[in-house]
Amino acid sequence: MKLAIAQINCTVGDLGGNIRKILDYTNRAKDAGAELVITPELALSGYPPEDLLLRNGFRFACEKALADMASEVSGVTLLAGHPHLADGKLYNAASVIRDGKIIATYHKNQLPNDSVFDERRYFEPGSDPCLFELKGIRFGVNICQDIWQGDAVTRARGAGADVLIVLNASPYHMRKQALRHQLVRQHIRETGMPVIYTNLIGAQDELIFDGASFAMNGKGELTHQFDELTETLGLIELQNGTPMRGEVSPPQTLEATVYQALCLGLRDYMGKNGIPGVLLGLSGGVDSALTLAVAVDALGADRVEAVMMPSPFTADISLLDARTMARTLNVRYSELSIQPVFDKFLDTLAKEFPEPPDHNRPDTTEENLQARIRGNLLMALSNKYGSIVLTTGNKSEIAVGYCTLYGDMAGGFAVLKDITKTLVYRLCRYRNTLGNVIPERVINRAPSAELRPGQTDQDSLPPYDVLDGIVEAYMEHNLSLREILGMNYAEADVRRVVHLIRLNEYKRRQSPPGIRITQRGFGKDWRYPITSKYRDEF
Structure with a gap:
């Protein structure tokens, strides 16, 4: 039969x-x-x-x-x-x-x-x-x-x-x-x-x-x-x-399966909810590049819009790479400078911000203002045209709070929410094997939020291979600090990363839903309290 x-x-x-x-x-x-x-x-x-x-x-x-x-x-x-x-x-x-x-x-x-x-x-x-x-x-x-x-x-x-x-x-x-x-x-x-x-x-x-x-x-x-x-x-x-031998599809690489899962997740979220299109901030960096590639492969270029929002800290090569990628993928593309709005914000807040001698230098407040201006612009376009904003943050950043509430976290769906930074690079290289759409310079450059002169992610975070290994061990596998230290990570890095994971739960509670591809993501299967006096010691 x-x-x-x-x-x-x-x-x-x-x-x-x-x-x-x-x-x-x-x-x-x-x-x-x-x-x-x-x-x-x-x-x-x-x-x-x-x-x-x-x-x-x-x-x-x-x-x-x-x-x-x-x-x-x-x-x-x-x-x-x-x-x-x-x-x-x-x-x-x-x-x-x-x-x-x-x-x-x-x-x-x-x-x-x-x-x-x-x-x-x-x-x-x-x-x-x-x-x-x-x-x-x-x-x-x-x-x-x-x-x-x-x-x-x-x-x-x-x-x-x-x-x-x-x-x-x-x-x-x-x-x-x-x-x-x-x-x-x-x-x-x-x-x-x-x-x-x-x-x-x-x-x-x-x-x-x-x-x-x-x-x-x-x-x-x-x-x-x-x-x-x-x-x-x-x-x-x-x-x-007894089942007779029949069709046996060959296994795919991990990168191929994950990439297809991201496309399926976005396509079904859009289709089953009747959302006409997506838009995202295209920074010239690797995360937004991967998000754009997934969006086009999942939905088609006609349903995707990319917006570059440069500031004085945006490198010229970031602009060039964003333009190149948007042109390659044939998506609607626009550039909206945030400088005039940023200047107005600073003028309005000037009397409230501390004066010299020690507190007149820009800090994370000014950095977050830039991210929030970009978030506001994207949400305005979303309201006007009915497209949903795709956030571009990855799991590594979300884990330790290297993201801005109401800024780069503002949006309706987080494609890379469960993708670590090291996996982001692997997926970019995989996507380019199907057709070269992500400029090689985007993949090879040191990652940066470009919110202050000369900024790189590694100014604030451990190297991503270290960060991702600790996040996976602690968050996905529930290993103790002692067990993670046994994996030859530096104690200072382990304690810092675990501290940041605990400290930033309040941010993650306000993040949009995103696609789960690991055995534990920051969603349905992560239920940690915001208010807690417990500290991991062992």
């Missing part, structure tokens, strides 16, 4: 649109000879619906949508993920639909409540296995976290399953696919069951779902690996319950 994986991009709350997509893929699979079609987790509602699930109207709408969808299914078996209201309790469920009827429903056993997940807030856990039979093969059903913890897999095997189907809405982070393969192979070694792993594709706010659905036989051999970061209908031939 032949089964099909519907690796689809669903939108949270778009019940009608999601049903149409599920039915479209179901009919396409049926036309291709498939007798079973599998959707991702909560495909009907989109994932994660979050507090929509607390609204009775949404719950009942999901129930009606499921019934409506079921009535359209004929000549094929559909296994679809959906919220399920039963006896006053809500479950993360998957139902087997055949010839207009729901013949079985599985309730997810293990509800994740860590990292970016908060499912215990909404759902009740199930406890029973679910089996259904087709062409003499007994299929067991699991949903996502069921295979990461608990004994749902062994329950399915104990109930008599020949093949395990796993519906997933498994968010992407770098190197995640290797973890999935490793976990599934572990369960196969324990049970001997082949596994069909179906995953969601698309972006929802800060989360990326990368698809990359696959199948393994009872020996743990990869028989199918479908494309990542794109919708696909994957067909799998089963013989006596």
Whole structure:
């Protein structure tokens, strides 16, 4: 028999649109000879619906949508993920639909409540296995976290399953696919069951779902690996319950996958929210250059505007490089000098600022004024034309507060929010392998905010390879200061970086949403208090 994986991009709350997509893929699979079609987790509602699930109207709408969808299914078996209201309790469920009827429903056993997940807030856990039979093969059903913890897999095997189907809405982070393969192979070694792993594709706010659905036989051999970061209908031939070898897409480089994830994240955020275009401040630096490249690749040049806002501290080569890149990518480009506005600000504030002997030199106040003027200009253009402002700050800067509230942090979406500075450079070089759009001088120059004469980032921060290593160890891996010092970083650098991470939580709380590509970003899975007397010592 032949089964099909519907690796689809669903939108949270778009019940009608999601049903149409599920039915479209179901009919396409049926036309291709498939007798079973599998959707991702909560495909009907989109994932994660979050507090929509607390609204009775949404719950009942999901129930009606499921019934409506079921009535359209004929000549094929559909296994679809959906919220399920039963006896006053809500479950993360998957139902087997055949010839207009729901013949079985599985309730997810293990509800994740860590990292970016908060499912215990909404759902009740199930406890029973679910089996259904087709062409003499007994299929067991699991949903996502069921295979990461608990004994749902062994329950399915104990109930008599020949093949395990796993519906997933498994968010992407770098190197995640290797973890999935490793976990599934572990369960196969324990049970001997082949596994069909179906995953969601698309972006929802800060989360990326990368698809990359696959199948393994009872020996743990990869028989199918479908494309990542794109919708696909994957067909799998089963013989006596064993998946026969089929399509195996080759793995991509880390840089290629991350770059495509950024494009998908921006494209879906814009498309699913109905935003017509984007604009950003193009400084001639590496961060804004990468942001511009992603925006054009994700949306097309006609939906992107770049604005250069020079001051007396802006280097001539920054202007030249910004103009070159805008011309290369064929985006709308304008230059708005901030000097007249900056002078007016200083005149207005002159009587409030301290006088000589020691306090008459410009400091971060004047630097932040420049950033805030630029933020105001971009937001004015956004208000006038309906485009959203993309901020250009990276994870390294956001971690230690090397950014200005209501200045370069002002905007609607942060493409590089989870991209460290060292990864920014790697992604720029990768993008240029597809076509040279980022001037080499932008990549090779010492990074600078250009807010005072001769300024470079390293005047205020440790070298980025040091900074990024400490941020990753402390923030992403939860290592202690002692453990980080054991990685041969200087104690002064470690204590300084950790201090800055703690000190700048109030800034991050006011930053726009951005795309998560690491196992821990400054978003849903970072919940540190602003007010806290705790200090890391060990």
